[in-house]
Amino acid sequence: MPSRTAEIKVTVDLNDEHLPKGIQWQATEGENEGPTSCESMMLSFWDSEKKAVAAIDLWTEEMTIEEMNLYFFQVFHKMADTYFRATKDDSVAREIHAFGDGFGETAGVTTREQAK
Secondary structure, three states: OOOOOOOEEEEEEEOOOOOEEEEEEEEOOOOOOOOEEEOEEEEEEEEOOOOEEEEEEEEOOOOOHHHHHHHHHHHHHHHHHHHHHHHOOHHHHHHHHHHHHHHHHHHOOOOHHHHO
16 A cells, blocks of 8 residues: 555644634544634654653633633543553553543542543
C-alpha cells in the first residue's frame, strides 16, 4: 500500500495581548469539512530522544471554569481509553478512569453515583 500524508492544521486568533481569542482546527482526513472552532486544545508530542513531552495548551478567554472542568473530566477518560488501546493494560486504564471520576466529583462535573 502506498504511503500518504495527512495534515492537521491549527489556527489561533490572538487578541492585543497575544492571548487566544479563537481557535480553529482542520484535518485532511477529518469528519468535518472546513475549519472547526473550539475553545480549548491540548496537543502533546513525545520526544523519544529526550524522553520528554512537548506540549501546546491553549484556551480562549471565553472558556468558563465549568467548561474547563468538563473538558478535563472528558480528557482524563479519553486518555484512559487511548492508554488501553496502546498498551492493552486494563489495570492502569481503570486507574486513569478512576482518577477522572474523582476529578469529576471534586470539580462538580459528576457525582459518585453517576461515575459508577
